[in-house]
Amino acid sequence: xxxxxxxxxxxxxxxxxxVELRCDPISGHTALYWYRQSLGQGPEFLIYFQGTGAAxxxxxxxxxxxxxxxxxxVSTLKIQRTxxxxxxxxxxxxxxxxxxxxxxxxxxxxxxxxxxx
Amino acid sequence: xQTVTQSQPEMSVQEAETVTLSCTYDTSESDYYLFWYKxxxxxxxxxxxxxEAYKQQNATENxxxxxxxxxxxxxxxxxxxxxxxxxxxxxxAYRSKGSQGNLIFGKGTKLSVKP
Numbered sequence: 001x002x003x004x005x006x007x008x009x010x011x012x013x014x015x016x017x018x019v020e021l022r023c024d025p026i027s028g029h030t031a032l033y034w035y036r037q038s039l040g041q042g043p044e045f046l047i048y049f050q051g052t053g054a055a056x057x058x059x060x061x062x063x064x065x066x067x068x069x070x071x072x073x074v075s076t077l078k079i080q081r082t083x084x085x086x087x088x089x090x091x092x093x094x095x096x097x098x099x100x101x102x103x104x105x106x107x108x109x110x111x112x113x114x115x116x117x
Numbered sequence: 118x119q120t121v122t123q124s125q126p127e128m129s130v131q132e133a134e135t136v137t138l139s140c141t142y143d144t145s146e147s148d149y150y151l152f153w154y155k156x157x158x159x160x161x162x163x164x165x166x167x168x169e170a171y172k173q174q175n176a177t178e179n180x181x182x183x184x185x186x187x188x189x190x191x192x193x194x195x196x197x198x199x200x201x202x203x204x205x206x207x208x209x210a211y212r213s214k215g216s217q218g219n220l221i222f223g224k225g226t227k228l229s230v231k232p
Contacts, residue, residue: 031218042121042208042222043162056217089160098218102150102169106220108162 004109021077025094035091123223138194140209148214156206204230
């Protein structure tokens with residue numbers, strides 16, 4: 001596609017429920033990043049995929065968070081047993097590669113606003 | 118660990134005037150990249166300008182320019198001839214050269230433009 005697509009745009013869920021957030025990157029972009037942006041804060045890194053593998057998941061806050069990218073394109077961020085503190089905007093970004101991102105940049109999606117009530 | 122600090126939660130500028138947004142960072146690395154991103158209400162991060170640390174010349178992009186002071190670890194953004202469409206959140210971000218590409222962001226500055 002022309003840009004990074006994230007669905008749903010908004011998601012309201014009850015505390016304790018399971019949610020999935022989807023990111024569809026630009027075709028051909030092998031690098032994919034997930035960030036979490038809490039209210040009044042800048043985005044914080046969660047996880048980085050190079051192709052199908054999670055090359056760096058050091059930003060995931062705990063084991064309730066998990067992400068996959070089985071075919072090297074679409075990625076899904078999964079949150080189990082959601083808590084009110086998980087409420088945030090979840091942003092996805094992609095690039096051709098980490099090195100090429102320096103020249104060609106990252107393309108961000110518009111994010112999913114998750115609200116846990 | 119690297120950190121990025123934006124000390125101005127909010128700034129305001131009159132249309133057609135100039136405004137400067139501040140950013141400082143902390144790192145022990147000598148080679149890195151710095152970015153300014155704009156985030157309008159649509160939430161999509163848009164790259165405004167980037168600076169390579171080993172380049173002493175300040176980057177410019179049309180009405181946007183930076184004042185990069187490596188020794189002081191300062192990276193401010195100057196917006197000239199401000200336009201109503203410049204109103205948004207602005208984030209300063211840091212990236213290690215050899216990293217896997219993840220960005221470290223500041224908390225942002227909300228810029229308002231008065232007509």
